[in-house]
Amino acid sequence: MTLITLRNLGVTLSVPLFSRLNLTINPGDRIGLVAANGRGKSTLLRCIAAAMEASEGEIIRARGLTIGHVEQNVPADLLEMPLHAAVLDLLSGEQRSSDGWRVDVALDSLGVPDALRQRPLKHLSGGWQRFAMIARVLMMNADVLLLDEPTNHLDLARIGQLENWINALPREMPVVISSHDRAFLDATTNRTLFLRPEQSQAYALSYTRARAALREADASDERRYHNDLKTAQKLRQQAAKLNNIGVNSGSDLLLSKTRQLKARAERLEDAAQPAHLERSAGKIRLANRGTHAKVLVTLDDVAVETPEGKLLFRTGRQFICKGDRIVLLGANGAGKTRLVALVRAAIENPAAMHAGIKATQSLVLGYGDQALADLAVSDTAMRALTARFGVGDQRARTLLAGAGLSVEMQARPIGRLSGGQKARLGLLLLRLTEPNFYLLDEPTNHLDIEGRETLEEELIGRQASSLLVSHDRSFVRTVGNRFWLIERKKLVELDGPEAFFAAAGA
DSSP: OOSEEEEEEEEEESEEEEEEEEEEEOTTOEEEEEOOTTSSHHHHHHHHTTSSOOSEEEEEEOTTOOEEEEOSSOOGGGTTSBHHHHHHTTSOHHHHHHHTHHHHHHHHHTTOOGGGTTSBGGGSOHHHHHHHHHHHHHTTTOSEEEEESTTTTOOHHHHHHHHHHHHTSOTTOOEEEEOSOHHHHHHHOSEEEEOOSSSOEEESSOHHHHHHHHHHHHHHHHHHHHHHHHHHHHHHHHHHHHHHHHHHHTOHHHHHHHHHHHHHHHHHHHHOOOOOOOOOSOOOOOOOOOOSOSEEEEEESOEEEOTTOOEEEEOOEEEEETTOEEEEEOOTTSSHHHHHHHHHHHHHOTTSOOTTEEEOTTOOEEEEOTTOTTSOTTSBHHHHHHHHHOOOHHHHHHHHHHTTOOHHHHTSBGGGSOHHHHHHHHHHHHHHHOOSEEEEESTTTTOOHHHHHHHHHHHHHTTOOEEEEOOOHHHHHHHOSEEEEEETTEEEEESOSHHHHHHTTO
């Protein structure tokens, strides 16, 4: 029994996001929804949830169907509420007295600690806010779940927990998941829809296998397109020869044959469809100034502590060398960001005393944090570029356009840019710094799959020395050539990340 049917669905918001989209959602479907930032994933989910109207086409929903939709952001009116109350709020007054117990069952199923349940949502991390929104959907007894970027703000343990929760849902429960987390999609989906302005492609495969099938289909379309154009060109050449002979000989038959060949060529050219060309959300490029130093940073049994002075771990004697791409692993709260902050301080202010940390004098730091805190929200992208690097307006506009920021976006306050636009701006500023050492805390936050893969290629291709923190398993596996783990108040080196991923349940 089909629960939801999309027929020739299309949405245009200044530009077409998708068109002529046909899709069925059946019991047991776990559909991964894939597209670049700003290309219609959230819009499509809102259309399915009846939160907005499509520009064309129709959506047919089974009678009495209840759809649970978890959007990316917490509604503003819930932020002041304690977590438990925000979930309970979904029930009517009568239901609260009879079914209020279900709130704790839902929160238990998601592993939300009791200590967090009475805290206002605004004081909780983005990950726990996300789990609160999922718990609200559970209270609906939904027949279909729509999850929009559910892994945003989650650490590896919570991502693993969410994967297990999705996979433990009743087998017939359909789930549609919009995500840029490739490993998460592989673990939770059995169908994949690649959303495109025209000719969206769907496969009964999880993400990685579907991506390989899509590439082969695009390559086949490209070959067919060029073959059709070559055939049309040959037909025109034959027509030109016959036309010359026909004119010289006065043969009406040859002139008629010429017209037929030209008509065939025109039909082929009109029908030829070029392969889909993905419109880039903006280029990501890095720089590597280079250094003659072999050892860039030395950690001599550094004590990493909380702001209150509580010991989190000691590093032992460790070296960060030229060409290292070290991924720092550990549970939330283990001290990863604290260590990153200590290394940053030692590089940026070598004259100050940083006990146990020594950075080579030739280091030029490229630093990016997960909150993009170095970007002033009231500033504009243009001012951020021209003030920091002294480039002229025309050069700044060209650089920003290359990073995916239109002239209109360049004049907006940075606080009004999307997460993906901010991330690309931050990476552009990093490149212009011309560093020879990158210190990146969750650099893939807000980047789509294309952006993540490009960042991977740049870090590897530039042989960029770096210390990285990331919860994206695909990114970690691809980029890292060394792995440090914080456990039992020590920093230890691993041969690879898989044991940590398994232990984290991811």
